[in-house]
Amino acid sequence: MNKTVAAGQLETNLPSLVAKANGTVLEVGPGNGYQLPHYDKSKITRIYGVEPNVDLHDALRKTVKERGLSNIYTILPCEAEDFQTLAKYGIEKGSMDTALSVQVIYGMPSPQETTKGMYELLKPRGR
Ligand SMILES: C[S@@+](CC[C@H](N)C(=O)[O-])C[C@H]1O[C@@H](n2cnc3c(N)ncnc32)[C@H](O)[C@@H]1O
Incomplete structure (x- = not known):
């Protein structure tokens, strides 16, 4: 990610949105972990970074x-x-409290389908 995009993110509500992540978190496309500083560690029990x-x-x-x-x-x-591999780690329908993905979906071949799949991995009150 170039510096302009990174700096620009800090001026949006993205950092505060990431800080809302709680419980068991699925982060799709964490890259080098650029979003990690924004997590509120006190709310997190586990993070799966799908990279x-x-x-x-x-x-x-x-x-x-x-x-x-x-x-x-x-x-x-x-x-x-790759839901088969995710399932091997216990990431199955209705298992995640939070699903997070920043600057990833736009590059996927079927973004709507992938997003739908991510929603299905959430618990009923997951976000
Ligand atoms: C532009 S980077 C964003 C990295 C990070 N989320 C951030 O905010 O800086 C996109 C990342 O998504 C990953 N990615 C691309 N396609 C993916 C997929 N189908 N599933 C999971 N990650 C993917 C790439 O490998 C890359 O690390």
Whole structure:
């Protein structure tokens, strides 16, 4: 992400939206963990970062460590549409409290379908 986009995000309500994430969180496309500083750690029990680009995993792991989240963060090396792999990690219909994705959906081949799938992974009161 270029600096302009990153700086621009800080002027939107995005950081405060990310801070609302609670419970068990599915973050689709965390990249290098750019959104992690915005999480409110006191509300989170577990985060699954679904990041298919394994070249970003070292940087993501580093950010996770810096934020003190290593004990609750799991990196999943698959795409958000790979429900079979997600299920292996217990990510199934009605299992997540929060689903989060920033600057990812626009690049997906079937954004509506993927978004629908993400909603289905949420608990009834999930967000
Ligand atoms: C523009 S970056 C955004 C990174 C981060 N969310 C942020 O706010 O900086 C897009 C990320 O989405 C990931 N991505 C692309 N397609 C994906 C998919 N189908 N499932 C999960 N992640 C995907 C890419 O590997 C990349 O890390």
